[in-house]
Amino acid sequence: MLSLMRMENEKESTEERTEIASLGEFGLIHRLTKDLGSDQPSTLKGVGDDAAVIHSGDQVLLVSTDMLIEGTHFDLMYSPLKHLGYKSVVVNLSDIYAMNAHPTQVTLSLGLSNRFSVEAVEELFSGVRAACEHYQVDLVGGDTTSSAKGLVISVTALGHCSPDRVSYRSGAKVGDILCVTGDLGAAYLGLQLLEREKQLFLDQPDIQPDLESQKYLVGRQLKPEARKDMIQIFEKNKVIPTSMIDVSDGLSSDLKHICFESKVGAFVEESGVPIHPDAQLMALKFKLDPITCALSGGEDYELLFTIDPKDLDKVRLMPDIYMMGEIVKAEDGIKLHTKGGNIHDIKAQGWKHF
Amino acid sequence: MLSLMRMENEKESTEERTEIASLGEFGLIHRLTKDLGSDQPSTLKGVGDDAAVIHSGDQVLLVSTDMLIEGTHFDLMYSPLKHLGYKSVVVNLSDIYAMNAHPTQVTLSLGLSNRFSVEAVEELFSGVRAACEHYQVDLVGGDTTSSAKGLVISVTALGHCSPDRVSYRSGAKVGDILCVTGDLGAAYLGLQLLEREKQLFLDQPDIQPDLESQKYLVGRQLKPEARKDMIQIFEKNKVIPTSMIDVSDGLSSDLKHICFESKVGAFVEESGVPIHPDAQLMALKFKLDPITCALSGGEDYELLFTIDPKDLDKVRLMPDIYMMGEIVKAEDGIKLHTKGGNIHDIKAQGWKHF
Numbered sequence: 146m147l148s149l150m151r152m153e154n155e156k157e158s159t160e161e162r163t164e165i166a167s168l169g170e171f172g173l174i175h176r177l178t179k180d181l182g183s184d185q186p187s188t189l190k191g192v193g194d195d196a197a198v199i200h201s202g203d204q205v206l207l208v209s210t211d212m213l214i215e216g217t218h219f220d221l222m223y224s225p226l227k228h229l230g231y232k233s234v235v236v237n238l239s240d241i242y243a244m245n246a247h248p249t250q251v252t253l254s255l256g257l258s259n260r261f262s263v264e265a266v267e268e269l270f271s272g273v274r275a276a277c278e279h280y281q282v283d284l285v286g287g288d289t290t291s292s293a294k295g296l297v298i299s300v301t302a303l304g305h306c307s308p309d310r311v312s313y314r315s316g317a318k319v320g321d322i323l324c325v326t327g328d329l330g331a332a333y334l335g336l337q338l339l340e341r342e343k344q345l346f347l348d349q350p351d352i353q354p355d356l357e358s359q360k361y362l363v364g365r366q367l368k369p370e371a372r373k374d375m376i377q378i379f380e381k382n383k384v385i386p387t388s389m390i391d392v393s394d395g396l397s398s399d400l401k402h403i404c405f406e407s408k409v410g411a412f413v414e415e416s417g418v419p420i421h422p423d424a425q426l427m428a429l430k431f432k433l434d435p436i437t438c439a440l441s442g443g444e445d446y447e448l449l450f451t452i453d454p455k456d457l458d459k460v461r462l463m464p465d466i467y468m469m470g471e472i473v474k475a476e477d478g479i480k481l482h483t484k485g486g487n488i489h490d491i492k493a494q495g496w497k498h499f
Numbered sequence: 500m501l502s503l504m505r506m507e508n509e510k511e512s513t514e515e516r517t518e519i520a521s522l523g524e525f526g527l528i529h530r531l532t533k534d535l536g537s538d539q540p541s542t543l544k545g546v547g548d549d550a551a552v553i554h555s556g557d558q559v560l561l562v563s564t565d566m567l568i569e570g571t572h573f574d575l576m577y578s579p580l581k582h583l584g585y586k587s588v589v590v591n592l593s594d595i596y597a598m599n600a601h602p603t604q605v606t607l608s609l610g611l612s613n614r615f616s617v618e619a620v621e622e623l624f625s626g627v628r629a630a631c632e633h634y635q636v637d638l639v640g641g642d643t644t645s646s647a648k649g650l651v652i653s654v655t656a657l658g659h660c661s662p663d664r665v666s667y668r669s670g671a672k673v674g675d676i677l678c679v680t681g682d683l684g685a686a687y688l689g690l691q692l693l694e695r696e697k698q699l700f701l702d703q704p705d706i707q708p709d710l711e712s713q714k715y716l717v718g719r720q721l722k723p724e725a726r727k728d729m730i731q732i733f734e735k736n737k738v739i740p741t742s743m744i745d746v747s748d749g750l751s752s753d754l755k756h757i758c759f760e761s762k763v764g765a766f767v768e769e770s771g772v773p774i775h776p777d778a779q780l781m782a783l784k785f786k787l788d789p790i791t792c793a794l795s796g797g798e799d800y801e802l803l804f805t806i807d808p809k810d811l812d813k814v815r816l817m818p819d820i821y822m823m824g825e826i827v828k829a830e831d832g833i834k835l836h837t838k839g840g841n842i843h844d845i846k847a848q849g850w851k852h853f
Contacts, residue, residue, distance in 0.1 A: 215647070
């Protein structure tokens with residue numbers, strides 16, 4: 146039996162080998178899950194949205210999970226452990242809000258190398274607890290284990306919602322208004338800034354970088370918040386987005402998900418894409434186009450959603466929501482109307498980690 | 500801000516530093532979660548059992564999560580990827596069965612280094628699917644991400660149950676009968692065998708080890724099954740264990756959890772502890788005491804439970820259940836009555852990975 150396994154392993158290395166990078170994350174997930182069935186009548190929506198949707202009495206249960214790995218998702222050289230713990234929870238809650246639902250519980254699994262002391266784990270955990278308290282969710286379970294190298298954090302979030310209030314990625318209709326909350330690109334620019342300062346520090350350890358003046362950008366990267374407030378505002382105003390997703394991979398990539406799942410296209414006005422003045426300025430300092438940072442940056446954890454035009458007057462009065470385009474027919478593609486008057490295809494160039 | 504973080508990191512390394520190993524996994528979890536509160540009325544049981552229990556209509560929802568890390572939990576030198584995928588799901592389902600509940604959905608997160616090809620991930624995933632099909636649970640979500648080194652697998656399982664059927668760790672009463680399913684120690688001996696063969700192979704790669712004759716032990720380690728059948732038998736016979744846990748860390752460690760949570764002691768008859776003949780023989784070959792392997796081995800994924808004496812006649816007729824002792828008062832401790840007539844304290848010496 147052991148000999149057989151070795152033979153299989155050898156076969157794997159000598160026979161056909163497709164690199165994961167050649168498919169990308171979404172290509173890999175598609176290849177693995179394309180013919181995935183369902184045995185449980187309670188499963189209303191499996192893989193393919195921000196969260197799974199499961200029948201649960203007169204409510205639906207939402208489930209979302211994310212894994213954060215040191216070196217891929219965070220760098221402990223500039224991520225304080227407490228912020229990292231906070232962010233690990235927030236990115237999962239964001240997926241539950243993106244279904245227009247309320248998160249209620251999370252589980253946390255940690256893989257820890259012996260580099261981490263109990264005090265360091267307590268620091269990380271204090272951030273997890275701070276997020277749980279801020280968003281009023283309960284930490285109900287988890288796992289801690291040792292890892293050969295580095296830190297691994299896996300969080301699963303549960304939420305609930307009335308079945309008629311769920312916003313899937315697939316509900317956008319031609320003529321719907323495309324909206325986004327907050328502003329985009331700042332988290333990406335915060336990351337660029339932290340990476341630059343890290344390099345400067347590695348080259349000249351005696352120079353103390355000063356990031357105080359860039360608190361907004363750095364904060365967006367290290368300690369993002371999820372848009373709980375928006376879900377409450379939608380509820381209060383009796384608005385249900387026809388489709389919704391959180392901006393984690395970048396506007397272009399996440400908009401593409403909505404368009405693909407809804408079988409529609411989108412027309413985005415560059416002038417409607419909200420960009421914070423600090424992000425605007427920092428992009429120019431880095432010789433980057435601010436709109437490119439907003440489209441492709443990622444990790445904004447804002448909500449990208451569509452509304453039925455009948456709800457326009459209600460949404461117009463809501464704070465921190467920006468109307469930036471319209472849903473069009475699939476054959477019209479996903480386009481950006483630039484401030485200069487040109488029309489470009491928006492290509493999904495979201496954050497790639499493979 | 501960056502300078503501040505560096506100072507904090509330095510502080511952590513120069514000030515008090517407690518090694519995780521000095522607390523152990525359960526010590527660490529206790530320290531982190533001892534004063535964890537609850538904000539959500541739906542949270543019925545948080546950290547501290549095989550699964551969290553959440554109010555969900557007229558049912559309860561069970562949630563359990565586990566993280567498996569290469570080098571800590573598995574060695575790809577002798578774990579076929581398909582079996583590993585299967586086992587990753589099974590160990591989580593086992594936690595749901597240990598609550599006397601039915602698993603319904605799982606999520607899967609994978610951290611993959613570039614050593615893994617798409618074909619290798621498909622092989623792993625085929626095992627995940629095989630387990631989902633066998634246990635009739637749906638894979639409803641997950642995450643794939645790159646890792647700097649090695650393979651990380653995180654699975655979360657959801658299940659449901661009628662609220663009056665949940666078996667907690669805390670329900671054992673003095674006078675209850677202590678039972679276990681299947682047999683114990685075989686998975687541990689399978690692991691010893693695989694480790695020995697690996698060493699032999701590394702020393703002399705031209706010798707082909709033959710593990711065919713040890714299929715049972717190796718199979719218990721590489722492709723365990725969870726006791727779905729027992730939950731069905733309990734239901735059919737209208738028996739609800741007063742307490743239950745799955746044997747993942749080893750009988751001594753898991754029995755200690757029941758005793759601690761139930762505030763009781765236990766008296767175990769060595770002659771009642773089920774050990775497979777293959778495990779018996781292999782233990783002797785390794786110059787190990789078979790009962791020590793059964794008590795401390797772990798990864799058996801059998802169910803350890805207690806029943807009210809009034810259910811004794813029903814349980815006696817159920818297949819593959821072994822009565823091995825009795826619940827006693829806490830002050831009487833957790834004791835083993837050996838075949839030789841001696842009485843020893845049972846010390847928790849379960850599997851340690853920190």
